[in-house]
Amino acid sequence: MAKQSIKFENQQHFTSKCIHAGVQADPTTGALLPPIYQTTTYLQEAVGKDKGYTYSRSSNPTVSALENKLAALEETPSATCFTTGIAAISAFAFSLLKAGDHIICSDVIYGGTVRFCKEILQKFEVSASFVDTSNPKEVEAAIQENTKVILIETPANPTLKLTDISEVAKLSKKYNLTLAVDNTFLTAALLKPIDFGADVVIYSTTKYIDGHNATVGGALLAKDESLNEKFRFTRNCLGSIQTPFEAWLTLQGIKTLPLRLKQHSENALAVARYLQTHELVKKVYYPGLENFPQHELAQRQHQGAHGGIIAFELKGDIQTGIDFINSVKLCALAENLGAIETLITHPASMTHGPIPKEQREQIGIGDGLVRLSVGLEDPFDIIQDLDQAFDLVAKKHKELSE
Structure with missing residues (x-):
């Protein structure tokens, strides 16, 4: 009796998703690992008719495989992968903020994020407040009329101070703000921010997602597909897509x-x-x-x-x-x-x-x-x-x- 194959795209167990989600054997050769599509451009069948890819600054099949896997792990409609974690944070900010807006960040947060907010966003007249997000009262007190986004890091880098995501999510909904959680330290293996009310998950995939000191990368994942579409548009404009080879290496790291x-x-x-x-x-x-x-x-x-x-x-x-x-x-x-x-x-x-x-x-x-x-x-x-x-x-x- 032939063994019945498992439809891993519907597999609910996280460990199995890490191995199988988002990838399939190559239909041409049967190769178990997805190919590295190291290409700049793609042959189009006719004007306006292609196979889903036109130019690798916009999208690439190997990067798409990584995005599909990450989305399966976070249970979001899709994911957007970037060259670095700070590139992901930059695209997040440029997608959702404009001159005159205000962002609230955790007071304990990666130094590169602080530098980006103070040295780059400030040039575009976007202001930032760094507050103790472990205290919801301080978060609410920091909200201004022009506040658009709350960005928290939990556990915080490097003191490991925690933020109660559910409590901050209540505030983000009350004031119609976008709540993003940098989940680099724990990943979806130990924390799923969207389950606690977050709108966006941010990663430096360089860290535990890869896990082998082999790549640099970043990712954004939103529960609302319209946000994911904004992230992809911004990435295309900035030219900050993850590279095929590093995406392929990251796919291997996720398995364990x-x-x-x-x-x-x-x-x-x-x-x-x-x-x-x-x-x-x-x-x-x-x-x-x-x-x-x-x-x-x-x-x-x-x-x-x-x-x-x-x-x-x-x-x-x-x-x-x-x-x-x-x-x-x-x-x-x-x-x-x-x-x-x-x-x-x-x-x-x-x-x-x-x-x-x-x-x-x-x-x-x-x-x-x-x-x-x-x-x-x-x-x-x-x-x-x-x-x-x-x-x-x-x-x-x-x-x-x-």
Whole structure:
């Protein structure tokens, strides 16, 4: 008896979608993986008659496959993929904002987003307010007559402060605003913002979506197809479409997304618990810890786990932090996160360098804050590396004090 094939486009299980959604065997050769359509243009049958593609700045079959998969994971009508995460944020802003408009952003948010709002949008007379979106009252107080958009990041980069999406969504609906959530840290494997009332999901696919430090990319996904159409129009005007090869690599990364996020989360929790016990650590930020201030919200909003990012404050001055980061061996000092390798970052001088020092300190990004993107190595090896770095720092500072 022949086995009945499963229609994976209707498959409801997230893990299966990660593998099968949006792609099919090549009808010409039977190749299991989709081809890389490395082409500029496409032969048209006649004037005004084509096979859905005309020029790769507008659309490309490999990029479309990635977009179909992401849309299946987020359960949106479609997705729009970009060259980078900040290109996605730029297209989002240019699609929905005009001169005289106002945008509300989380106070703790990626430094590149802050720079874009302050240095680029401001030139086009679009103003931005950075508020504590974990407090709905502060969000409502910041809403002006010209406010059009609320952009939140949860968990926030790098302090992991959470925003209750449902509460902010109530405000966005009350005032007829568009609510966008940057879901880069958790992905649809651990959080689906649209289920909590968000209108748009934003990604740097560079991070966990790819997961292998192999590509840069971004994506926008809206529950309203008219918004997706605006994003595609803006992307075409800006020329910021994702490249075919990087889209193809990202498709391969997504296949293991649920497994990776599960292990990232388990490893991060183990490392966070270790850090809590170390005498050189002042404070640890991780939503999976029972003493995390918003642990209850994390339990309610996240889907069973809390991701692979940890932030922690070191005791001592900025030199202590520099000495510590320069002493790690297994952990790589790098400006990225979400990869299978453990990456360590000093936000004040790296990812959030564009934010003025006074503003950084007000939102908890001090000189002693370290961000750790916990990878898929054995957690014992990660802890051992951190431990030897702490020992070296303690030894150096002891010698200096003698």
